[in-house]
Amino acid sequence: MSKFKQLYKPLLDRAQWQAPEETALEGTGFGHWLLEPDSLSRRFQRHCDHFTVSLIEQTRIHKSQLSDDERALIGDVDCLLRKVVLMGDGIPWVFARTLIPASTLTGQESDLEQLGEMPLGLRVFTDRSARRDALVVANVGTCNDPLWARRSRLWINEKPLLVAELFLEAAPVYAKESQSWN
Numbered sequence: 580m581s582k583f584k585q586l587y588k589p590l591l592d593r594a595q596w597q598a599p600e601e602t603a604l605e606g607t608g609f610g611h612w613l614l615e616p617d618s619l620s621r622r623f624q625r626h627c628d629h630f631t632v633s634l635i636e637q638t639r640i641h642k643s644q645l646s647d648d649e650r651a652l653i654g655d656v657d658c659l660l661r662k663v664v665l666m667g668d669g670i671p672w673v674f675a676r677t678l679i680p681a682s683t684l685t686g687q688e689s690d691l692e693q694l695g696e697m698p699l700g701l702r703v704f705t706d707r708s709a710r711r712d713a714l715v716v717a718n719v720g721t722c723n724d725p726l727w728a729r730r731s732r733l734w735i736n737e738k739p740l741l742v743a744e745l746f747l748e749a750a751p752v753y754a755k756e757s758q759s760w761n
């Protein structure tokens with residue numbers, strides 16, 4: 580089992596998700612990143628020379644494996660589960676876990692199953708219909724050493740997928756100089 584899965588999946592699993600307005604994120608350096616409505620991948624590309632994605636795992640899961648939260652957001656459906664690490668110049672920045680319903684992997688979106696190490700966001704946000712909602716955040720670290728995560732639902736051609744992202748210690752979200760609008 581990948582060290583990323585061993586280390587980071589449990590942190591996402593136990594995240595106590597909160598609506599952004601319940602946290603003091605608005606207007607903070609963290610908030611500019613965590614509340615990013617557009618593609619995180621595109622934003623990361625502006626903060627490194629080589630933005631890459633490492634595919635950790637991709638598998639089909641039965642709808643019985645969904646949490647109640649997940650089922651409420653994307654339906655009681657079998658899904659494709661995709662786990663990746665996003666890296667800037669080879670440094671792990673985000674551990675991401677995405678659930679793509681089988682009903683989303685149809686028509687123009689059937690290619691989402693063959694993304695491999697192409698960033699999901701660069702594919703989804705090239706579609707004019709793409710939008711993000713149901714964004715929630717969680718600090719899965721401590722007050723003194725925050726480790727932020729977010730979960731949001733993406734829509735492409737009115738079909739949903741659910742993305743959970745854990746911002747690892749080296750991610751620019753924690754760097755003073757990058758806590759701005761860019």
Ligand SMILES: C=C(O[C@@H]1C=C(C(=O)O)C=C[C@H]1O)C(=O)O
Nearest residue numbers: 618619620632663675698699700
């Ligand atoms: C949804 C996006 O795609 C990013 C890339 C992912 C992937 O390649 O699996 C998963 C989550 C995101 O961090 C985005 O760029 O906003």
